[in-house]
Amino acid sequence: MGNFIKKDLLIFWRDRKELITVLILPILLVIILNFAFAGLLGKDTESNLDLNLAVVNQDNATDSLEKLKEKLVNEGLVGEGEANVFVEQASHLDPVSMLLNYLDSDELKGLVTIHELGEEEAITKVEDGDLDGILIIPDGFTVESLYAAFVGEAPTKSLEFKMEKETNNTSILFDIVQGFTDQLNYQFALQEMDALENEVTLPTGGVEKVGAGESFTLTQYFTTAMGALFALFLASTVGTKTGLEIRQKVFNRILLTNSNPILFLIGKMVSTFCLTWLQIMFIFVFSHFILDVFPGRTVSFWFGVIGIASLLSLAIAGLAALFTSISLRVRNIDAANGIFMLVILLFGTIGGGFVPIYVLPDWLQQIGEWTPNGISLVMVTKWIQFEDLSNIFTPGLLLIGIFLLFTLLSFALYPKRGEA
Amino acid sequence: MLETIKLSKSFKGKKAVQDVNLYLDSGESVGLLGPNGAGKSTTISMISSLIKPTAGEIKLNGVNIINNPEQIRRILGVVPQELALYEALSAYENLKFFGSIYKIRGNELDKSIQRALEIVGLQDRQKDLVKTFSGGMKRRVNIAAALLHHPKILILDEPTVGIDPQSRNHILETVRMLNKNEGTTVMYTSHYMEEVEQLCDRLYIMDHGEIIASGTKGELLSILSTEDTIKVQLSKMDDRFVTQVKSIEGVRKVEAANTNLKIIAKKGINLVSELVYLSEQHHIQLINFHTENPSLEDVFLHLTGRTLRD
Numbered sequence: 001m002g003n004f005i006k007k008d009l010l011i012f013w014r015d016r017k018e019l020i021t022v023l024i025l026p027i028l029l030v031i032i033l034n035f036a037f038a039g040l041l042g043k044d045t046e047s048n049l050d051l052n053l054a055v056v057n058q059d060n061a062t063d064s065l066e067k068l069k070e071k072l073v074n075e076g077l078v079g080e081g082e083a084n085v086f087v088e089q090a091s092h093l094d095p096v097s098m099l100l101n102y103l104d105s106d107e108l109k110g111l112v113t114i115h116e117l118g119e120e121e122a123i124t125k126v127e128d129g130d131l132d133g134i135l136i137i138p139d140g141f142t143v144e145s146l147y148a149a150f151v152g153e154a155p156t157k158s159l160e161f162k163m164e165k166e167t168n169n170t171s172i173l174f175d176i177v178q179g180f181t182d183q184l185n186y187q188f189a190l191q192e193m194d195a196l197e198n199e200v201t202l203p204t205g206g207v208e209k210v211g212a213g214e215s216f217t218l219t220q221y222f223t224t225a226m227g228a229l230f231a232l233f234l235a236s237t238v239g240t241k242t243g244l245e246i247r248q249k250v251f252n253r254i255l256l257t258n259s260n261p262i263l264f265l266i267g268k269m270v271s272t273f274c275l276t277w278l279q280i281m282f283i284f285v286f287s288h289f290i291l292d293v294f295p296g297r298t299v300s301f302w303f304g305v306i307g308i309a310s311l312l313s314l315a316i317a318g319l320a321a322l323f324t325s326i327s328l329r330v331r332n333i334d335a336a337n338g339i340f341m342l343v344i345l346l347f348g349t350i351g352g353g354f355v356p357i358y359v360l361p362d363w364l365q366q367i368g369e370w371t372p373n374g375i376s377l378v379m380v381t382k383w384i385q386f387e388d389l390s391n392i393f394t395p396g397l398l399l400i401g402i403f404l405l406f407t408l409l410s411f412a413l414y415p416k417r418g419e420a
Numbered sequence: 421m422l423e424t425i426k427l428s429k430s431f432k433g434k435k436a437v438q439d440v441n442l443y444l445d446s447g448e449s450v451g452l453l454g455p456n457g458a459g460k461s462t463t464i465s466m467i468s469s470l471i472k473p474t475a476g477e478i479k480l481n482g483v484n485i486i487n488n489p490e491q492i493r494r495i496l497g498v499v500p501q502e503l504a505l506y507e508a509l510s511a512y513e514n515l516k517f518f519g520s521i522y523k524i525r526g527n528e529l530d531k532s533i534q535r536a537l538e539i540v541g542l543q544d545r546q547k548d549l550v551k552t553f554s555g556g557m558k559r560r561v562n563i564a565a566a567l568l569h570h571p572k573i574l575i576l577d578e579p580t581v582g583i584d585p586q587s588r589n590h591i592l593e594t595v596r597m598l599n600k601n602e603g604t605t606v607m608y609t610s611h612y613m614e615e616v617e618q619l620c621d622r623l624y625i626m627d628h629g630e631i632i633a634s635g636t637k638g639e640l641l642s643i644l645s646t647e648d649t650i651k652v653q654l655s656k657m658d659d660r661f662v663t664q665v666k667s668i669e670g671v672r673k674v675e676a677a678n679t680n681l682k683i684i685a686k687k688g689i690n691l692v693s694e695l696v697y698l699s700e701q702h703h704i705q706l707i708n709f710h711t712e713n714p715s716l717e718d719v720f721l722h723l724t725g726r727t728l729r730d
Binding site: 003004006007010011014015248249250252253254255256257258259263417 | 468469470489490493494496498500502503504505506507508509513516517518520521522523549565569
């Protein structure tokens with residue numbers, strides 16, 4: 001068995017053209033695509049979105065502290081003296097100012113432009129497409145927020161986020177506002193904001209995580225997509241090389257010995273696993289060194305990447321085994337190679353290897369998420385964002401399932417002696 | 421030692437090999453002759469267990485081994501017509517790989533590799549990649565790969581196709597040495613009649629999937645003992661002249677090439693006067709005229725109606 005693996009690795013190593021194709025080309029593509037798209041979109045999507053948010057402030061903050069004191073006394077919660085002390089403390093905490101400061105912070109300055117407008121004008125501009133969304137600070141927001149903070153209940157007045165239609169931009173704006181609410185909640189123990197209209201279904205996480213470097217950037221996408229795509233090409237290469245071994249009758253020479261021919265197949269699987277794993281790690285590590293793809297990541301993050309690379313390599317090894325068995329079965333090796341390439345291009349396209357998966361129709365996206373490269377793309381995306389094993393457990397199992405399925409098929413198709 | 425009995429193989433109903441009976445005694449050298457498509461490679465593939473026969477038996481020392489081919493694989497070395505080598509590996513790496521799958525290990529493997537390389541005369545080039553070798557050297561590595569497990573029977577399927585005369589001579593010398601000095605039983609197929617004549621004790625002639633003749637060289641030549649082969653050189657070729665030569669009583673075959681005629685005729689007939697008469701009629705001059713002893717090529721032509729390289 002070791003001889004088969006060594007032979008395959010050695011043959012691959014000696015094929016310099018192939019070596020450059022599978023190791024250097026993906027890195028070159030990552031670099032080229034990164035710079036090409038950086039020119040069009042900017043390096044990271046979130047830093048070049050130029051979101052426009054209208055802020056409609058209906059809250060009259062001038063007598064809010066007086067109203068708060070009245071409310072606290074009238075509700076009989078505290079005496080006047082105690083209410084004075086609380087109001088004095090609350091005077092340093094103005095939720096509206098905090099919100100405006102947050103939106104004007106350095107962190108968001110390049111991302112969101114704030115337009116303080118009246119409600120009607122804001123609605124018109126959103127409808128005209130000039131603005132992405134409206135944030136309404138309702139009348140009594142300050143009083144109710146501070147009151148809620150005092151009594152530890154949900155505020156009766158909430159920020160309202162309005163938009164014309166749901167888009168990526170409005171989702172990000174909602175995230176930003178949600179991020180502020182989370183900050184406010186943290187400070188005041190308030191409940192979450194209600195979005196009265198068109199509530200956006202949010203992914204877990206939010207803008208506060210973007211700030212912590214856990215977004216999925218275009219460069220990370222290119223690195224992952226190219227890594228997975230070229231791993232697929234490796235499976236096709238193994239199939240093609242098997243075709244060559246058949247054409248040159250080397251496989252027959254193996255059959256002339258009393259070695260179990262299945263070792264040939266297992267050797268292909270193991271060598272493909274090793275090559276794919278090395279290829280993916282090479283692409284990830286070198287892209288990272290060249291483009292700083294995963295800045296500030298921990299060792300545990302890299303262990304996760306190694307795990308995902310291993311699972312993808314396993315699935316690719318299964319696919320290579322299937323291609324090997326097919327090569328041994330078919331009479332026309334060229335036709336088989338053509339079919340392998342078609343399969344790879346199909347997997348590559350619907351699995352997000354050529355274009356981001358979200359530009360594809362929904363039904364195609366769903367199919368794409370069942371391809372080895374599509375699954376690994378999902379896994380890496382989730383791992384980059386959340387670094388949580390529970391998020392990648394199921395897709396990981398799916399990759400193992402694909403490996404088992406391909407392996408079973410390849411064993412079933414593998415010709416017995418005298419059939420090849 | 422090895423015997424096939426009514427060995428047959430059909431592909432999709434079409435018979436590629438039919439009722440082939442042949443045998444190899446220990447230590448002898450046997451030639452298998454036949455044009456392309458005669459069924460030689462299919463026969464070899466069945467004997468070496470690469471494909472299963474449709475019918476018939478293959479006996480090794482009297483035991484049918486079709487369902488138990490491990491026995492023959494242990495003692496059989498096959499040199500395929502194709503260069504069954506990894507071109508990206510060196511000669512040594514190729515032999516090491518093939519030796520290891522014969523389950524030869526450690527020092528024994530290294531000794532076997534060096535012995536095989538010595539036999540084919542490539543010890544000094546063992547570290548070079550096969551793709552850098554000439555056609556003849558590749559063929560020699562191809563032979564070396566079949567010798568690693570010290571086979572008792574060696575089957576060589578056209579091992580000298582497309583190589584230079586020097587490499588060809590080297591290969592022929594290697595095969596002769598293996599047969600005469602090491603006692604290896606050899607089965608040799610070739611398009612080149614002179615190779616088979618030179619190397620083999622006995623011959624089988626195959627055509628259209630069947631053995632059409634067999635025996636020693638003398639036995640095969642005796643097939644033509646009732647015929648003479650006459651070669652004539654003419655000043656010019658004329659189709660009508662050829663047609664009239666064919667119609668001479670006792671003439672069995674006439675082959676025309678450029679200004680030469682090869683006539684196979686019944687032994688003892690007087691062709692000279694007839695040829696002189698016809699040549700005068702057609703204003704053709706007879707430049708050269710001689711009678712040849714029949715060769716195996718003639719036997720082949722006589723039996724199949726075509727030459728080996730057709």
